Amino acid sequence: MADESTSSRDWLPPSAPGAEPPPRFDAPEWQRPEHTPAPPPVTPATWSPAPAQRRPAAEGPVNPPARWSLGLGITGLTGLVLSLGTLFLFTLPCSIAAWVLGARARGRVRRGETARGEGQAVAGLWIGRIGVVAGVAFMLAWVVLALLGYTVTDLSDDLREWTEEQRRNGR
Secondary structure, rough: OOOOOOOHHOOOOOOOOOOOOOOOOOOHHHHHOOOOOOOOOOOOOOOOOOOOOOOOOOOOOOOOHHHHHHHHHHHHHHHHHHHOOHHHHHHHHHHHHHHHHHHHHHHHHHHHOOOHHHHHHHHHHHHHHHHHHHHHHHHHHHHHHHHHHOHHHHHHHHHHHHHHHHHHHHH
């Protein structure tokens, strides 16, 4: 039986013959506090996040052009990609509006009218720029294809034939 005078915190596993004892990481007896007070209980009424976790609130009024810029930019670019450029008449104005609103919202932040929405404004500005460039490229491609007598139905038929050929070849 184990000696009842020793506690489990004083127990160390056996060491190999000739090995040094393992290091101890507990404080010496003279440094241990006699009594550590328990922290007060945390209730929903007293709980609050640590001060280091709080982000300072942005100063000034909200920045609606920043939100609209981001929303229109995402809508325009997503619609353009999902439609393979066929909806450029809808998505190009969305992207242009995102670009303009992003620049306007960024200007509001630079002038000091508000400190909110700078990240949204920059993201909307760049997504709008990408959408405009991609929209113009798709528009030119579809105009050239239309001038050559190519239609969306022809594209669908060609894609179907190409996929069937790829399946037959095992690719």
